Amino acid sequence: MPQGKPSVVPADGLTTRQRRNRPLLAVHTGEMKGKSTAAFGMALRAWNQGWSIGVFQFVKSAKWRVGEEAAFKALGKLHEDTGQGGPVEWHKMGEGWSWARKSGTDEDHAANAREGWAEIKRRLAAETHDFYVLDEFSYLLKWGWLEVDDVVSTLVDRPGHQHVVITGRYAPPELVEAADLVAEMTKVKHPMDTGQKGQRGIEW
Numbered sequence: 001m002p003q004g005k006p007s008v009v010p011a012d013g014l015t016t017r018q019r020r021n022r023p024l025l026a027v028h029t030g031e032m033k034g035k036s037t038a039a040f041g042m043a044l045r046a047w048n049q050g051w052s053i054g055v056f057q058f059v060k061s062a063k064w065r066v067g068e069e070a071a072f073k074a075l076g077k078l079h080e081d082t083g084q085g086g087p088v089e090w091h092k093m094g095e096g097w098s099w100a101r102k103s104g105t106d107e108d109h110a111a112n113a114r115e116g117w118a119e120i121k122r123r124l125a126a127e128t129h130d131f132y133v134l135d136e137f138s139y140l141l142k143w144g145w146l147e148v149d150d151v152v153s154t155l156v157d158r159p160g161h162q163h164v165v166i167t168g169r170y171a172p173p174e175l176v177e178a179a180d181l182v183a184e185m186t187k188v189k190h191p192m193d194t195g196q197k198g199q200r201g202i203e204w
Contacts, residue, residue, distance in 0.1 A: 023161045029171035030185035039133045039165040040068045047085045051130035055090045059136035066204045110145040117146050127160040138168030152178045
C-alpha cells in the first residue's frame with residue numbers, strides 16, 4: 001500500500017471518505033512480543049483524535065503496574081483537566097488472572113472471563129467507547145472460556161463507529177477471517193533466547 005493508496009478499490013458503493021472512515025476490527029497475534037505495544041500505539045493515536053478509549057486487560061495479573069496503564073491514566077487525567085485528547089478507562093477484568101500464576105479454579109477464571117465479556121458486550125451495544133483494546137483476549141477463546149461464534153458475531157455486528165483491537169497468541173481462524181486488519185508478530189530473535197529476563201522500560 002505505497003503512500004497510503006489502496007491496491008484495490010472495491011465495488012461496494014461507498015465513497016472514498018465512507019470507506020476510509022469505516023470502524024475497524026484489528027487482531028494482533030503471533031508468538032513474538034509487541035502485540036499489546038502495537039495496540040497501545042494505535043490507542044495513543046485514537047486519544048489524540050479526542051476519542052473515548054476503553055482498555056480491558058484479561059490475562060496480565062491485576063497486581064502488575066504496566067507502563068502503558070500509568071501513561072494512559074495520566075492522559076485520561078490530562079483530558080479531565082484540560083479537555084485535550086479523549087477520556088480513558090482502564091479495566092483489569094475480574095480480579096486479573098495470569099497464565100503464569102493463577103489462583104482459583106479454571107471455572108472461576110472462566111466465569112470471570114464471561115462476566116468481563118458480558119460487560120464489553122453491554123458497552124458495545126451502548127456505543128460507550130470509540131476505541132477498544134481487548135488485551136490478551138484471544139487466550140479466552142483458545143481456552144474455551146468464551147464461545148468464538150458469539151464473540152465474532154458481536155464484534156462484526158457492533159453498532160456505530162467503534163474500533164476494536166484484540167491482542168494475544170492463537171487467534172482463532174474465525175476471528176482472523178472476520179477482522180479487517182490482522183498482524184502476526186513473528187519471532188526472529190529475542191533476548192530471552194540467550195537467558196536474559198524481561199527488563200524495565202522494555203517489557204513493562
